[in-house]
Amino acid sequence: MQNPELILETIVSDMFAENAYLAQLSGRDDCLVVDPGFDVHRIVERLSERKLTPAAILNTHGHADHIAGNSGLKQIWPNCPLIIGAKDADKLTDASLNLSQDYGFPITSPPADHVVEDGETYVAAGFELEVLETPGHSPGHIVFLWKSSPYVIFGGDVLFQHSIGRTDFADGNFEALKSAIQTRLFPLPGDSIVLPGHGEPTTVEAEKQHNPFVGIPAGYVDESPR
Ligand SMILES: [Zn+2]
Numbered sequence: 001m002q003n004p005e006l007i008l009e010t011i012v013s014d015m016f017a018e019n020a021y022l023a024q025l026s027g028r029d030d031c032l033v034v035d036p037g038f039d040v041h042r043i044v045e046r047l048s049e050r051k052l053t054p055a056a057i058l059n060t061h062g063h064a065d066h067i068a069g070n071s072g073l074k075q076i077w078p079n080c081p082l083i084i085g086a087k088d089a090d091k092l093t094d095a096s097l098n099l100s101q102d103y104g105f106p107i108t109s110p111p112a113d114h115v116v117e118d119g120e121t122y123v124a125a126g127f128e129l130e131v132l133e134t135p136g137h138s139p140g141h142i143v144f145l146w147k148s149s150p151y152v153i154f155g156g157d158v159l160f161q162h163s164i165g166r167t168d169f170a171d172g173n174f175e176a177l178k179s180a181i182q183t184r185l186f187p188l189p190g191d192s193i194v195l196p197g198h199g200e201p202t203t204v205e206a207e208k209q210h211n212p213f214v215g216i217p218a219g220y221v222d223e224s225p226r
Contacts, residue, residue, distance in 0.1 A: 002193065003148040009046060010195075013037035016065040019197055021154060022046060025126040030055040032125050034144070034154045035197055036069025043069055044076060053077065056124035059084040059112075060156025061141040062091025064100035066197060070109035081113040083122060085133065088140025089115050099169065116142065132184050134158045136177020137165030143185070151192035153204075159185055159194050161202040164213045181207075181214045187224060 002008065009022040015038045022043070024031035030053045036043050047054060054077055059067050062084060070082055070092070084092060091098040095106035116122055118133040122144070129144040137157045144154040157165030159181050167174040185194070190205030208215050208222055216222065 003150070003152070006148065006152065008195075011037075011039065011043050011046060013039040013042075013065065013068075015039075017198055018065040019195070019199075020069065021195055022050075022052070023125070023127065023154075024050075024052060028126055029053060030125045032056055032058055032127060032154075033069075033073060034058045034195075035060055035066040035156060036073055037065050038068045040069035040072035044072065054080045056080065056122075057082045058122075058124075058129075058144055058154065059088070059092075060143060060154060060158075060197065061085065061138040062088040062098050063138060063157070064095075064098045064103065064107055066156065067092060067098060067109045068100075068107050071107075074110045081124075082110060083114050083116060084112045085131070085140040085142035086115040086117050087133075087135070088138055088142075091138070091140075118142075129154075134177075134180035134184055136167055136173050136175075136180050138169070139171050139173075139176075141165075141180075145188070151188055153185065153188070153192055153194045155185075155194045156197045158196075159202070159207055159211070159214070160196045160198060161200050161206070162211060163199070164211070165197075178214050178218075182220055186214075186220070186222070190224075 007024040018037040021034040092109040095101040146152040192204040
């Protein structure tokens with residue numbers, strides 16, 4: 001069950017099957033753009049078809065597949081702020097750090113307009129978003145938590161349906177990722193919806209119960225009240 005106020009559109013880029021999200025609250029003419037990927041022309045097309053103005057570009061982390069659309073959006077909406085976690089901000093402007101160099105198609109993004117840190121609240125397009133630092137897939141990875149009913153987590157590459165973000169990159173760390181999921185996400189209400197950077201949405205409860213890497217099957221002990 002999704003909050004009826006939320007109008008959510010997912011645009012999956014062909015390359016890396018990365019999920020970009022357009023999140024709008026009903027009755028408004030602006031929206032969030034979360035992790036615009038390689039198919040920015042389709043994002044721009046949908047924004048213009050729907051007559052939506054992006055109020056903020058939110059990056060959960062600085063890997064190329066999540067930031068590739070930043071520059072295309074900023075060209076059209078130069079005043080739309082670009083937001084990323086403080087510890088991943090350097091990846092935006094460095095093709096080697098954002099991994100695109102290694103994949104053979106170096107890309108960079110404009111620099112962040114505003115960096116956020118753990119515990120901060122960021123407000124845009126009518127959304128009040130709490131920032132949670134969730135390192136492991138990338139050291140500066142954050143998720144944006146919208147405390148609606150139910151909670152919605154713009155989750156990037158942290159927790160996937162029955163999977164988790166990769167930790168085999170140079171600055172990845174499996175133990176950090178596991179700890180971030182278990183201490184930051186699993187204590188949230190079970191019906192919290194996770195909107196991941198790849199694949200289908202899931203819930204905190206489903207992953208607690210079934211996730212083979214970090215959930216009960218992997219030894220997680222659920223001490224939250226039921
Ligand atoms: Zn990533």
